[in-house]
Amino acid sequence: MDLLTPPPDLYGRPRADRFLRGLTALQDRYVQALGGPLLRRNPRRPLSRPLPPLQLVVTARRELAADVIELRLADPSGGPLPAWQPGAHLRLTLPSGRERHYSLSGDPADRAGYRIAVRRLPGGGGGSVEIHDTLHPGTRITARRPRNGFAFCAEPAVLLLAGGIGITPLLPMAREAQRHGLDWRLVHVGRSADTLPYADELRALDPHRVVLRTDDEHGGVPTGAELLAHAPRGAAVYCCGPASMLTAVQRALDGGPVGSGGPATALHFERFGAAPITDGAPFAVRLGADGPTLDVPADRSALDVLREARPDLPYSCHQGFCGTCEVRVLAGSPDHRDRRLTPEQRADGALLPCVSRAAEGETLVLDV
Incomplete structure (x- = not known):
């Protein structure tokens, strides 16, 4: 008998080697995947369909701070909204067709409504002005489901640094840190007290862990080292604010240990502007x-x-x-x-x- 031919079964019938048959099938699928659609999806799974946009209605609006309003958005039928995690944002399609992204600033446990805060930027692209001028209770808009590019990892020690409206993604993080008993601190900076949204909510979380710092009361903008001095030992830093603030924090963090609390570690951030242009060429x-x-x-x-x-x-x-x-x-x-x-x-x-x-x-x- 040829040594490569499998022996017959008990009834004398030739049988295939199941192992080799399976190996050959796997090889065939691999080869197909290299040049065919199997590289992109499993053919046994149905094609995924994009989720439809959310239909939302403005149910409440209030003034939060100078040039800042808060909107509460809900399902028009009163149903629960898709879940989200701290750091997530909504992509809104405004009545004009403009699309803008805004952090969710509410509580993820509240599935009855989303909360966003919008600062009016007269010199911006028009989205914030449109929201301030046209979105009132009863207005309907569409949005993509929450997405998160600024996820909160809930490290044991956390420093949250917010500049102005940058508090919006960090407020849910502070709530999460408080809920899980983390060693957290939050520093919220701005030009003056009337420019700081959610000051009362922050104080209510834990006044001993929250620092509200204004430029007019402290003689100017804080340095990165001053901000990082609030970090618990080994803290992960989450920073959301203008590019100048982020740059100062990055440079101070790269410079080594800061303050008496020891060095901060990882830096997570969202910036309020593109990084400055250096060595640019036309x-x-x-x-x-x-x-x-x-x-x-x-x-x-x-x-x-x-x-x-x-x-x-x-x-x-x-x-x-x-x-x-x-x-x-x-x-x-x-x-x-x-x-x-x-x-x-x-x-x-x-x-x-x-x-x-x-x-x-x-x-x-x-x-x-």
């Missing part, structure tokens, strides 16, 4: 393969230039989120300067025009 962006070509000066971002041509281009730097301005590169060699995209996303053509650029004289063709 380049160009083209809107699609056959669209117009726009010059990007050395001292301006591609996002600024793109928004002049496409005012509806999504972005959320002023709301503290990074990554919402993502576009796709069709041609050209970008100089990626973000810390958000993965190597796989970059290889797939993703680009964040708020910070990323190109070499002098290069033209990036963008799918916008």
Whole structure:
């Protein structure tokens, strides 16, 4: 008998080697996956359908601070809303068609309504002004389900640093830290007391763990070292605020131990603006393969230039989120300067025009 031929069964019938048969089937599936759709999905699973947008209604509105309003959004039928975790945000589609992202500032345990706070930015892209002027109780809007790009990891020791409206994602984190008995501190900074939203709620959580610091009472903006001095030993730092605040905290954290509480450790952040441009060179962006070509000066971002041509281009730097301005590169060699995209996303053509650029004289063709 050929040694490669499996012996017959008890009834003398030839039988296949089940192990080799299974191995061959696995190999065939692997080969198909390398060049076929199996690499993208399991054919035994049905195609996933995108979830429909949420239909929401404004049920309450109140003034929180100077130029800041709070909105409560609910299901028009009164049903429970999708669950969310601290740090999550909503992507709202406003009546004008603009899309804007806002942190959820309420309690995740409250499934009856979402809460957001919006600061009026007259010099912004128009979204905050539209919300202030047009969204009143009874107004209906749509939103994508909550997403979280600023997740709270609930480390044993936590320092929460908020600048102005940056308190919105950090307030739910403070509640979560209090609920789990973590060693936490929160510092909320702003120009003056009337610019600090949710001051009363923060004090009610634990007045011994919350510091409200205003520039007018302390002679100016705090340094990064001053802010980090509030950190418990070995604390993870969560920071949401203007780019200048984040830069100061990053530099102080990179400088080593700060304050008497010992060194802070990991830094999680959402910024209220793109990082400053350094070593910029002029380049160009083209809107699609056959669209117009726009010059990007050395001292301006591609996002600024793109928004002049496409005012509806999504972005959320002023709301503290990074990554919402993502576009796709069709041609050209970008100089990626973000810390958000993965190597796989970059290889797939993703680009964040708020910070990323190109070499002098290069033209990036963008799918916008």
